[in-house]
Amino acid sequence: MRIKRISAAVALTAAGALVISGCAAGGGDNNGDDSGLVEGSSITAAWNQAFYSMNGNTSYGNATANNNINYLTLDGFNYYNNTPELVKNESFGSYEVVSEDPLTVKYTIADGVNWSDGTPVDASDLLLNWAALSRALDTPDFDPGEYTDPDTGEFTDAFPTDVVYFDSGATPTAGLGLVTKTPEVSDDNKSITMEYDQPFVDWELSFPSPLPAHVVGKNALGISDSEEAKKAVVDAIQNDDAAALAPISAFWNSGFNFTELPDDPELYLASGPYMITDFVADQYITLKANPEYKGKNKANIEEITVRFIPDPLAAVQALQNGEVDIISPQATADIKTALDALDGITVKTGVEGTYEHVDLQFDQGKNSQNIFSNAKAREAFMKVIPRQEILDTLIKPIVGEDALLRSSQIFVPGAKGYDESVAENGSDAYAEVDIDGAKQLLAESGITDTSVCILYASNNPRRVNEFALIQASAAKAGFNVTDCGSEDWGGLLGTPGAYDASLFGWQSTSLGVTNSLPTFQTGGINNLNFYSNSEVDDIVAKLNVEFDEDKQIDLEKQLDKALWSDFYGVTIFQFPGVTAYSDRVEGIDPSILAPTIFWNAWDWSVTDSGSSSGE
Structure with a gap:
């Protein structure tokens, strides 16, 4: 397993087993030897999206909201700590190359x-x-x-x-x-x-x-x-x-898909340190220490409740009121201001392993002419997405002038190869809005139905603002952007006929050079826009078997250029992250990789062993 060095800005090169992210932020590595369960102890965390599947390995269930919980309930052979480095979990099992x-x-x-x-x-x-x-x-x-x-x-x-x-x-x-x-x-x-x-x-x-x-x-x-x-x-x-x-x-x-506690307890069996004991639709899910768990990551806290709070400001209010102990909301200027005003709260900020982007449906879109099967229509739409305005309006107020556009589909800003790839991949054509260029391309495309329905999280304030900025800009070039926003957007991704473009974040779960590739490979689990390109598939196949780091980077640069040349869609920004927690909890140490705040939940402890004022 090759791990690339990470710069201070966070450089996850082609970081992947990407998962659909509604929000993100996450801990020190404890081998569990000094852990001790405190009976009656409890804590409440907040997340912005409800759990809906214990199978995070399906195209439907592959989402951070699910995998946060599955990570704590389903044990495995390894996991990433917050260095980040891959840790072998030999108390669950071992693996070895025998040939x-x-x-x-x-x-x-x-x-x-x-x-x-x-x-x-x-x-x-x-x-x-x-x-x-x-x-x-x-x-x-x-x-x-x-x-x-x-x-x-x-x-x-x-x-x-x-x-x-x-x-x-x-x-x-x-x-x-x-x-x-x-x-x-x-x-x-x-x-x-x-x-x-x-x-x-x-x-x-x-x-x-x-499973x-x-x-x-x-x-x-x-x-x-x-x-x-x-x-x-x-x-x-x-x-x-x-x-x-x-x-x-x-x-x-x-x-294993469910949105409230099933009648059959076998549908939510656990092998990890925690097990599901309660689940109320769209409100909260409760985990308790698993008495059958004998692994190294034994729980300190007996009960963890995760409340589902889509509105970031509502999450801050819940933290202020003592209703939750930990939050990791999607960062906005209002969130930063609100958290700065709180007493008795620790706030950690940084850059996350998540990036915002717009994907275009190459096939089976909602538009009557399947608008983005047309290359000129794709290029035209990419020219109207106000990337810099989104960054200046929504991100810079949080992280200041350090905020920057992400201009690569493959490399994270700061990663080895990023600057070289951006200089060559053609992304500079979309650094600024080009209304006149978009109008000309749209006219040349021959498309008469210019409607573009965008899928996004309608209960996410930042995404609502992004949608409005894109809609207004696109209208100037003749696109009729309509609203396919939904609170259930995650499950709708990849659904034929449901939308024409999608606005969401991909969140990294590893440092593997190959694991983001299923996003672009024909038929890959994360290929949600019916994209298929033989050149891209060929590069992906070579990357899968290439062990030399320099050759990997060369292939990744080729892949990045091919995707921009094919008008795949646009990347916008790398997420700023914020995690805040009350002084009654210890051990919170955010990770840039999913499952972010939850990666070391077994190490969390309460300074007061009494119950939190949650559910």
Whole structure:
């Protein structure tokens, strides 16, 4: 695993396993040896978006709002601390390269690791993880697009019941998509060994936390006994039994989606230090220390409640009133002013591993002519996005003159290669608004339906302001920008026919050179705008297997230039971050990578062991 050095400005080169961000900000690394649960202790944090899925590995569930919670409830083989550096979590399990040619990796679950219902975590969970994240057993050439609900982004009831389709976005040139051979299961049922078809530079990041195979087997196959259900899942995978794999994949895709506490407690089992115990729709979710957890990251605080507060100023008010103890709202000038006026509050600011951008729908947009399938229309729209005005109006009041445009799809400002790439990638054509140029291009495009419906978080004040600035600027060039804003914007991303452009943030979860690539690769899990370019796919394929850092940067520069040349969309700014917490809590140490404030929640402690005045 190659980790690039980070400058003071934060330089996450091609940082990825990008997740959809509504807001972000996050802690010191404690190996858990000195942790001690304080009975009755509780704390309340605020987040701007509600949880809705325990499966963050689907195109629907891949969002920060989900993965904040999943990170604490679903344990895995490694995680990033706030240095940031990758930490092996050997109390959950170990992994080792048993052969370099071909690349072969063995994953082994540690002794005593259980799900919160007492069922052991074992090779059945790992094998299901492989099947889902490799898609090696999927029905060939199946397209789920026509079975996606345009109002929710979820699959409809019309989804075929005889199709094997794991919605993980795996592709044949990256990650577990390169493991097409069914892994070997050890005799003791604690290990699986995976052989890659070709070397993969970020193999160490390709195997995230597994979901419980026995729960999938029970619900998909109608088996009541946990051990029998696990065995049935393993048999289906090893025998490539499409009849059984079809319901297994369908349940893996959507069975762990919920917006309030399910009646069936098996749908929210935990393997991590915390487990879900309460969940009220659009209000809060409560986590308690998992009594089955025996790992190194044991909880100090018995109960953590996460309240969902979309309005940043309301979050500040809740902190002031003692209703919450920790907030990490989307930073605005008003937020900074409000926090500066509070007593007994610690405020930490910095740059986050999240960037704001506008994506254009290359296919299946809402516009009657599918406006952005037209290259000249894309270029025209990019010329009217007021990037500098957005920065000057909404970001500079927070971080001052240090605020700067992000002018790369791949590199973060301050990263090695950023300046060189920006000088060559063509982004300078969109540094300032060009109304006359946009008018000419729009006329040349032949497009008569100039409506552009933009999807964004309608309950996010900064995004509302950004939308208004874009709408006013675009109107001068003849675009009719309409409002597709929604509080459920995250689930709608990638939904055919729902919108023409989207305004949101991508948040980094790692320092892997490859993990942002699924945003641009044909069919990648983060490819939400139906983008496909053979040149880009070729560069992505080369990056996946390139271990030399200088050659990686050269390829990344080529990729960046290709994306701007194709009028993919525009990047706007790197997020300023702010985390604030009361003097009754300790151990908060924000990270630039997701899950930000939550990454070391097991290290948090209360200075007063009494309950906070939360729910």
